[in-house]
Amino acid sequence: MTDHTIPYRPVPGVLLSAAAAGIRYQGRDDLVLMALPAGTRCAAVFTRNAFCAAPVLVAKRHLATRVPRYLLINSGNANAGTGEQGLADAEASCAALAALTGCYPEEVLPFSTGVIGEPLPLSKLTAALPTALDRMRETTWPEAVQAIMTTDTVPKLASRRLTAAGRTAVITGMAKGAGMICPDMATLLVFLATDLAVDQALLQHSLSTAMETSFNAITVDGDTSTNDACVLAAAGTLSNQPLQDPESPDSLAFRSALEAVCRELATAIMRDAEGATKLVKIRVEETRDGAEARRVADTIAHSPLVKTALFAGDPNWGRILAAVGRADLDRLDIQAVRIWLDDLRIVSHGGRDPDYTESAGQAVLKQEEITIRVALGRGQAITELLTCDLSYEYVRINAEYRT
Amino acid sequence: MTDHTIPYRPVPGVLLSAAAAGIRYQGRDDLVLMALPAGTRCAAVFTRNAFCAAPVLVAKRHLATRVPRYLLINSGNANAGTGEQGLADAEASCAALAALTGCYPEEVLPFSTGVIGEPLPLSKLTAALPTALDRMRETTWPEAVQAIMTTDTVPKLASRRLTAAGRTAVITGMAKGAGMICPDMATLLVFLATDLAVDQALLQHSLSTAMETSFNAITVDGDTSTNDACVLAAAGTLSNQPLQDPESPDSLAFRSALEAVCRELATAIMRDAEGATKLVKIRVEETRDGAEARRVADTIAHSPLVKTALFAGDPNWGRILAAVGRADLDRLDIQAVRIWLDDLRIVSHGGRDPDYTESAGQAVLKQEEITIRVALGRGQAITELLTCDLSYEYVRINAEYRT
Numbered sequence: 001m002t003d004h005t006i007p008y009r010p011v012p013g014v015l016l017s018a019a020a021a022g023i024r025y026q027g028r029d030d031l032v033l034m035a036l037p038a039g040t041r042c043a044a045v046f047t048r049n050a051f052c053a054a055p056v057l058v059a060k061r062h063l064a065t066r067v068p069r070y071l072l073i074n075s076g077n078a079n080a081g082t083g084e085q086g087l088a089d090a091e092a093s094c095a096a097l098a099a100l101t102g103c104y105p106e107e108v109l110p111f112s113t114g115v116i117g118e119p120l121p122l123s124k125l126t127a128a129l130p131t132a133l134d135r136m137r138e139t140t141w142p143e144a145v146q147a148i149m150t151t152d153t154v155p156k157l158a159s160r161r162l163t164a165a166g167r168t169a170v171i172t173g174m175a176k177g178a179g180m181i182c183p184d185m186a187t188l189l190v191f192l193a194t195d196l197a198v199d200q201a202l203l204q205h206s207l208s209t210a211m212e213t214s215f216n217a218i219t220v221d222g223d224t225s226t227n228d229a230c231v232l233a234a235a236g237t238l239s240n241q242p243l244q245d246p247e248s249p250d251s252l253a254f255r256s257a258l259e260a261v262c263r264e265l266a267t268a269i270m271r272d273a274e275g276a277t278k279l280v281k282i283r284v285e286e287t288r289d290g291a292e293a294r295r296v297a298d299t300i301a302h303s304p305l306v307k308t309a310l311f312a313g314d315p316n317w318g319r320i321l322a323a324v325g326r327a328d329l330d331r332l333d334i335q336a337v338r339i340w341l342d343d344l345r346i347v348s349h350g351g352r353d354p355d356y357t358e359s360a361g362q363a364v365l366k367q368e369e370i371t372i373r374v375a376l377g378r379g380q381a382i383t384e385l386l387t388c389d390l391s392y393e394y395v396r397i398n399a400e401y402r403t
Numbered sequence: 404m405t406d407h408t409i410p411y412r413p414v415p416g417v418l419l420s421a422a423a424a425g426i427r428y429q430g431r432d433d434l435v436l437m438a439l440p441a442g443t444r445c446a447a448v449f450t451r452n453a454f455c456a457a458p459v460l461v462a463k464r465h466l467a468t469r470v471p472r473y474l475l476i477n478s479g480n481a482n483a484g485t486g487e488q489g490l491a492d493a494e495a496s497c498a499a500l501a502a503l504t505g506c507y508p509e510e511v512l513p514f515s516t517g518v519i520g521e522p523l524p525l526s527k528l529t530a531a532l533p534t535a536l537d538r539m540r541e542t543t544w545p546e547a548v549q550a551i552m553t554t555d556t557v558p559k560l561a562s563r564r565l566t567a568a569g570r571t572a573v574i575t576g577m578a579k580g581a582g583m584i585c586p587d588m589a590t591l592l593v594f595l596a597t598d599l600a601v602d603q604a605l606l607q608h609s610l611s612t613a614m615e616t617s618f619n620a621i622t623v624d625g626d627t628s629t630n631d632a633c634v635l636a637a638a639g640t641l642s643n644q645p646l647q648d649p650e651s652p653d654s655l656a657f658r659s660a661l662e663a664v665c666r667e668l669a670t671a672i673m674r675d676a677e678g679a680t681k682l683v684k685i686r687v688e689e690t691r692d693g694a695e696a697r698r699v700a701d702t703i704a705h706s707p708l709v710k711t712a713l714f715a716g717d718p719n720w721g722r723i724l725a726a727v728g729r730a731d732l733d734r735l736d737i738q739a740v741r742i743w744l745d746d747l748r749i750v751s752h753g754g755r756d757p758d759y760t761e762s763a764g765q766a767v768l769k770q771e772e773i774t775i776r777v778a779l780g781r782g783q784a785i786t787e788l789l790t791c792d793l794s795y796e797y798v799r800i801n802a803e804y805r806t
Contacts, residue, residue, distance in 0.1 A: 326453070394798075
């Protein structure tokens with residue numbers, strides 16, 4: 001059964017299935033298999049948190065050994081903070097799938113999301129594998145994306161078509177994550193596939209680049225997960241000459257479509273941030289370099305004072321200005337600082353804009369989507385970050401969610 | 404009228420008064436004068452926020468020119484984000500006091516706290532100066548500390564006695580600030596005085612050192628104010644040979660007493676953090692250096708996920724561990740990480756301690772004061788930080804407070 005309410009395009013040669021293993025949830029699928037054809041190239045990015053979960057460590061090790069044929073994903077249990085037993089369980093889950101399919105255990109990459117610190121119920125997981133293998137289809141993306149959800153309230157699935165080597169290729173991806181705000185289920189998991197053939201180095205480069213303007217440009221509260229992972233598989237079923245030159249027209253088309261899919265998924269994650277009432281883009285421009293722009297954007301995005309003001313619809317320019325002021329910029333010229341809410345200038349010459357009125361600011365903040373634009377007048381660099389407000393609901397969700 | 408419910412010791416030669424200027428509040432004092440005798444030495448520390456308020460800029464300038472004779476403090480209006488007019492108003496307030504007392508305008512240091520972005524009502528302030536000058540007493544500390552309060556719910560006043568040069572000296576200080584959580588009134592103002600004579604260089608060194616373990620070791624949300632200031636005056640009325648050698652027994656006694664006063668005031672500020680239900684000490688030990696320890700402590704203290712778990716009384720060790728994991732430590736040995744709640748070990752070998760039980764953790768978190776201790780097994784450095792939890796009340800206060 002395909003849920004036709006979620007628009008997407010299958011990726012020829014890439015098969016998926018979803019099954020109910022009863023790992024934590026009852027009455028819903030919580031296990032996903034993704035099968036990649038022979039000849040696939042695979043790129044991946046993992047969490048930078050020093051406390052990687054067991055499946056992250058195992059996936060990295062397998063990826064360094066062989067080209068993956070299967071992605072084995074479970075929700076409900078993160079297999080994180082589980083020590084040596086967790087590593088053994090992650091390896092055993094790969095071995096079980098390998099035994100059933102005849103591949104090497106190192107050709108399976110494991111991914112987990114859910115509560116941390118509890119042992120993975122390995123036997124439940126392996127018992128569901130035969131059912132999952134029976135259901136492999138190119139058209140199971142909608143069921144798969146539902147099965148990897150934890151605190152997500154909507155499934156996140158996106159597709160783009162592009163023309164490369166004179167043929168129409170497709171990139172499709174699914175993501176789970178509700179704005180990284182839910183502690184033990186905070187994981188961001190993203191699985192992307194294309195039917196293009198892409199050289200390994202270009203594939204990894206394209207994924208890393210696309211991350212910067214998508215999944216690495218969203219933030220709710222600065223907390224990162226132990227399980228975050230993003231995988232991009234190039235199945236090669238389009239049988240094109242593998243893309244290799246990053247600047248060729250075909251590669252540029254591919255990278256652009258990939259970035260569009262990633263941004264669509266990342267925006268969907270921010271929209272689904274639990275407790276958030278507003279989607280806020282922070283755009284910082286005229287900085288000396290990108291790092292400086294990002295530092296200012298992060299400081300604004302993580303300021304609880306700015307976030308509560310956004311929740312209240314209070315155009316509190318003083319809080320934004322104070323956040324810029326503590327972003328540790330070398331010799332900031334305060335007179336050069338300007339700030340806008342959408343197109344409304346609220347700060348000029350480092351102080352309240354003379355034409356600004358409180359009621360105009362409040363009108364902008366009534367919207368559900370707002371851009372805070374900060375110009376520093378000291379360079380050409382720009383960055384954009386998506387974030388959200390800080391509400392009662394955020395505190396409730398994160399206080400009430402128990403390990 | 405002296406409020407004898409606040410225990411403190413006057414500082415011989417240092418006079419204070421409080422008066423009602425009606426700057427923002429009605430029916431309460433909002434103006435404080437502090438007079439320092441001739442021969443006073445004065446040290447100060449100001450906000451590192453690039454957007455300094457006008458009084459901070461003027462106080463710095465005056466301090467570089469002459470030794471202060473008066474501190475002129477108002478609450479209700481921060482004179483911040485007020486541009487050139489704000490600077491002129493701050494200078495004019497000093498000039499008005501100078502004209503009344505016959506001192507130089509540069510011998511007056513101005514301090515303001517309150518709403519930002521609104522012009523200082525200068526005439527109201529100067530109209531109250533004669534009344535304030537009439538009331539100067541050594542025993543007005545309790546009235547003064549009440550007059551500088553904004554969102555504070557309790558006045559913060561502390562004293563220590565010490566023996567130096569065979570005589571009994573005193574250090575007394577007052578502070579305002581409710582955990583730096585209230586945006587436009589977030590200012591931390593601290594005024595300390597001693598009757599000791601202290602050499603200027605030692606005075607500044609002693610203040611800077613004492614700050615590190617007191618006002619610089621408390622954090623609610625990472626937001627800093629545009630108006631923060633801390634002043635230490637050594638009146639010299641004890642007529643001792645000025646303390647000069649930082650390592651002499653008298654200097655050590657002075658520095659120790661100063662640190663004790665600062666820590667008492669800083670702890671009182673954290674206890675008064677609006678919306679907080681718990682006082683939380685973060686102690687990070689066995690790090691390579693102090694900067695590394697502080698980075699870990701800051702990451703834990705600013706993690707909304709840790710703070711909401713503390714609010715809920717949820718011993719969520721995974722959230723603390725994940726915060727350590729993203730503190731960007733070079734080659735962290737996860738196996739060496741141990742974490743305690745008070746004396747209860749919750750994490751060993753980088754995972755849940757085998758003897759730990761959820762109910763034991765919950766029992767510790769029922770307390771109003773908790774210590775989270777993290778040991779990293781990679782060095783000898785230690786830091787301690789005071790913070791608080793993140794509650795519904797925090798969001799309410801900061802969402803409802805309007806400019």
